[in-house]
Amino acid sequence: MKSLSKYMLPAILIIATSYSATAQNAVEIGIGYNVGLPASSFKNDYISKPSFRGFAASLDYAFTSQWRAGISIGFNDYYQKYPRQVYNEGGGSAVSAVLSNSIQLLPVMAHVNYTLFDKGLVRPYAGLGAGANFIHFDQYLGEFDNPVSKVKFIVQGEAGVFIPLSSYSSTAIKIGAAYNFSPFNEFGTPNLNSWGLQAGIRFPLH
Amino acid sequence: MRTFGLLKLLFVILIGAFIFSSCKKDPLNNLSNEETRIYITNYDTTADFSSYKTFSVDDSAAVIQNNQYMGKILGNYETQLILQLQNMMKQSGYTLVSKSAGPDLAVNISEIISTQTGIFSYGDYWDYYDYYYDPYYWGYPGYGYYAPYFVGTYTIQTNGLEVDLLDLKNATANGNKIKGIWTGLARGEDVFNPNSAAIEIAAFFSQSPYLKTTN
Numbered sequence: 001m002k003s004l005s006k007y008m009l010p011a012i013l014i015i016a017t018s019y020s021a022t023a024q025n026a027v028e029i030g031i032g033y034n035v036g037l038p039a040s041s042f043k044n045d046y047i048s049k050p051s052f053r054g055f056a057a058s059l060d061y062a063f064t065s066q067w068r069a070g071i072s073i074g075f076n077d078y079y080q081k082y083p084r085q086v087y088n089e090g091g092g093s094a095v096s097a098v099l100s101n102s103i104q105l106l107p108v109m110a111h112v113n114y115t116l117f118d119k120g121l122v123r124p125y126a127g128l129g130a131g132a133n134f135i136h137f138d139q140y141l142g143e144f145d146n147p148v149s150k151v152k153f154i155v156q157g158e159a160g161v162f163i164p165l166s167s168y169s170s171t172a173i174k175i176g177a178a179y180n181f182s183p184f185n186e187f188g189t190p191n192l193n194s195w196g197l198q199a200g201i202r203f204p205l206h
Numbered sequence: 207m208r209t210f211g212l213l214k215l216l217f218v219i220l221i222g223a224f225i226f227s228s229c230k231k232d233p234l235n236n237l238s239n240e241e242t243r244i245y246i247t248n249y250d251t252t253a254d255f256s257s258y259k260t261f262s263v264d265d266s267a268a269v270i271q272n273n274q275y276m277g278k279i280l281g282n283y284e285t286q287l288i289l290q291l292q293n294m295m296k297q298s299g300y301t302l303v304s305k306s307a308g309p310d311l312a313v314n315i316s317e318i319i320s321t322q323t324g325i326f327s328y329g330d331y332w333d334y335y336d337y338y339y340d341p342y343y344w345g346y347p348g349y350g351y352y353a354p355y356f357v358g359t360y361t362i363q364t365n366g367l368e369v370d371l372l373d374l375k376n377a378t379a380n381g382n383k384i385k386g387i388w389t390g391l392a393r394g395e396d397v398f399n400p401n402s403a404a405i406e407i408a409a410f411f412s413q414s415p416y417l418k419t420t421n
Contacts, residue, residue, distance in 0.1 A: 053229035079231040084241070086413045094413045096245040100233040140233050142394045143242035 028068070028170055030058040032200015036076035036105070040193040041184075046080070046101045053077040056198050058111070059205075062170060065118040072111055072129060074196070078103040097141035105192065106134040107154045107180065115162060122161050125176070129156040133182050135192065148186070155181040162202065171203040240402070243394030245409040249416065253387040256419045258310035258375055260303045263291050267315040279317065286403035287315055291369065294411045299419040310375040312384075317398060318366040326358050367392040367406060371417075388417060 036051035053076065060070030082099045089095060111129030133154035138147040160176020178196040185191075234242075249255075266280035267287065291313055292302055303309050335351040371388035373380070390410035396402050411417060 053231065055229075075229070077230045079233060079236075081233065081236055092249040092251045094247050096409050096413050098237065098241040100236070102231070102233045104230060138233070140237075142244040143234055143237060144244060144393070145233075 026062050026170065026204040026206065028058075028060045028062055028070075028202055028204050030056070030060065030072075030174060030200055030202040032056050032174060032198050034074060034076060035197040036078065037195040037197070038078065038192075039179075039195055040191055041189050042182075042192040042194055045189045046103060046192075047078045049078075049080050051076040051078045054196075056196070056200065058202075060113065060202075062204075065170075066115045068113040068115075070111060070113075071131075072107075072109050074105070074107045076105050076194070076196075078105070095141065100140040102138040102140065102145075103192070104136040105180075105182070105194070106136075107156070107182075108132050108134065109154065109156060111156070113158075122163055123172070124161050125159065127156075127158045129158070130154065133180075133192070135182075135184070137186075150184075150186060152183055152192075157181075158196075158198075160198070165201075169204055171201070174198065174200045174202050239395040239399075240405065243392055243397065243402075243406070245406065245413065246391045246393075247410055247414050248389050249414065250385070250387040253373070255387075255417050258373075258419055259301060260307070260309045261295050261300045261311040261313060261371075262303055262305045262307070262309040263288050263295075263313040264315055267317050269317050269319065271319040272321060282400040283398050283403055284315065286400050287367075287369075287407065290404050290407040291315070294407055298411065298417055308374070310373075312372040312374050314370045314372060316368040316370070318368055320364045320366075322362045324360050324362075326360060364393070365397045367397050369407070369410060388414065390414075 032055065034054035034056040036054050038047050038050070054074065056072065056074040058070055058072035060068040062068045079100070079102050082101075084096060084098045086094050086096045087099075109129035109131030111127055113125055113127035115123050115125045117123050131154055133152045135150045135152060136147065137150065138145050156178050158176055158178035160174060162172040162174055164170075164172045176198050178198065180194045180196060182192040182194065183190065265288070266278040267284045269276040269279050295311075295313070296302060300311065305312075332351065332353045335353070336349075339351075341347060341349040341351070367390075369390040370386050373385045373387045377384045390407075392402075392406045392409070397406070
């Protein structure tokens, strides 16, 4: 994985910056690395550790140099192992186990994005998205698991900066953060809210 | 230009697919054999464990495979189990007596083995064999492949240790029934390993603090 990513990033940059066409009224692709940080009941009930296994990708239409709308897909794999502990089940029953939580979140959303300035070396942006969160939840007691898949609603707010790589195209580096409101309401856990820290690249598709 | 754009899209999709498929951490790969095991205990909440004073442990373990009694076994693992059970019961205040002395509690040991057998076949694999391996490579362009029907079987075995405490003291009072008042179950990897015996029994007693008496 590490050795492949060594070649992957330069390859993406070469292809992305190979265009000299203008950006407006263009379809754009964004792809980036995403670090997920559990929040709220997600953090308290299941996983407190960040997920370094994730990505975010988007397909946007640039109506103007500042307004964009499109669809996005993301993925984060969350995992945490808890030391052996005795869980009293009531009625005289007790279970001693090493507990592992494994959760994969795959949000698919429609979103709009507004860039504050259409000029400058650093261009702040803000965006909103909403869609479906495909959740795969698997809790292991020792080696015995109980996988559950759910699809829930998700709303995302995001902000960050674009750093243009070219004066003639919309190709830019994207650095930002997002907050995901993700209701869950399963197993006594109200939500799987999370923060996302993203770094990636956006480039036009002609 | 359009072709190049599609190539870029394909490139991005391939990257995404690669990341998506390779980035899930498998919890089972992060567990030692000991960590794979779970220990479950259950007791009769109406039982007064301090009312029992003496106990005896079975001299071997019963092997039960797919709900069928297969006989008794006494190997290194079972010997370790018996010794550890005797030690833990004594530490809990109970007195070890022989079976003929009429113990208050009997301790039974069962090794429960479940096997599942299935069948697999790869019919589709041979249907597309010439797609995977062009006969031209072997100097037979235009030929097809043929194979007799291949089928195989697999067996999955899961092991569990069960220890039961039986109330002999009140068997007559309970309507001539020997009542089980406590059960310990261990499942996971290496359950029947002699090195696991002490860990398993210690886990049972550690999560059953009510299992004690005073003499």
